[in-house]
Amino acid sequence: MSIQQSIRKISFFNNLNDEQIDLIASISSESTYSSNSILYYESDENNNLLFLVDGLIKIYKIDKFDNEIFLYHIYKNSMISELTSIKQNEIYCFSNAEIIEDSTILSINFDKFKEHFLSKNILTMELLEILLEKTHQLQCIVNRELVFDATAKVAFMLNQDVDMFNKLKRQEVSFMLHIQPETLSRVLKRLTRNGVILVENGDVIIINKDALISIFKGVGV
Structure with missing residues (x-):
């Protein structure tokens, strides 16, 4: 090439x-x-x-x-x-x-x-457009690290990049989000019970995107 x-x-x-x-x-x-x-x-x-x-x-x-x-x-x-x-x-x-x-x-x-x-x-x-996108990305990182609780962190990552979430091991996701693996497991089970996601063969499938977004939307704004 x-x-x-x-x-x-x-x-x-x-x-x-x-x-x-x-x-x-x-x-x-x-x-x-x-x-x-x-x-x-x-x-x-x-x-x-x-x-x-x-x-x-x-x-x-x-x-x-x-x-x-x-x-x-x-x-x-x-x-x-x-x-x-x-x-x-x-x-x-x-x-x-x-x-x-x-x-x-x-x-x-x-x-x-x-x-x-x-x-x-x-x-x-x-x-200019790229630099504004990077500024927004920084705002999201601030929210994730300083404002979001564990549930909001997981919901945000699923909404932003569910493919990457599924590609990584659960322990790697926990490490990235700075939460315990046990906490991640509890959040996923709660989201499943509430009909927000479905877990099949270890992969997360979003079935209610609006509900998922509502978990973190407005937090830290």
């Missing part, structure tokens, strides 16, 4: 013409990472804007007791980088990024990207 083909797999670049795609390719590189490798550590700096073409990435932090604090997953066709300024060329990493599945990453020279695109008001709205 050419780098142009990889760029076209990312919806952020959908409105670019062939010439612009070639220009992006000329200031970019593409790398592959195997699962369980580290893309970057907290406090690292780089000069490239990163996009996940294919694969899966886990974003997490380490607390003062060396405990891992799960934040969120990044899926294919997504921007990885967390920007705080478009004036500086250095992009500061606020968390750790671990490759969960074999991944392909597009790396774009941020300085040249600003010169050839942002300075000409090309892709500025698309970038």
Whole structure:
């Protein structure tokens, strides 16, 4: 697959013409990472804007007791980088990024990207939209970690990504949500009794999405 083909797999670049795609390719590189490798550590700096073409990435932090604090997953066709300024060329990493599945990453020279695109008001709205989505994601993390009780945490994750919930082991889900496995089991049983979900062969099936959303909707707002 050419780098142009990889760029076209990312919806952020959908409105670019062939010439612009070639220009992006000329200031970019593409790398592959195997699962369980580290893309970057907290406090690292780089000069490239990163996009996940294919694969899966886990974003997490380490607390003062060396405990891992799960934040969120990044899926294919997504921007990885967390920007705080478009004036500086250095992009500061606020968390750790671990490759969960074999991944392909597009790396774009941020300085040249600003010169050839942002300075000409090309892709500025698309970038703004991504940054707003990341801000909303941060708000959700604050709610999950500081406001939600165990039931709201589980309901929120099921609503956001039931496929990932089913893909992970229950112990991994408990670890991510910072609740005990026994607590997770009790919540799932309660949601089942209330007709919100159905568990078949270990997989959760949502049967009343409105009821599920009502569990966490409005909490922390």
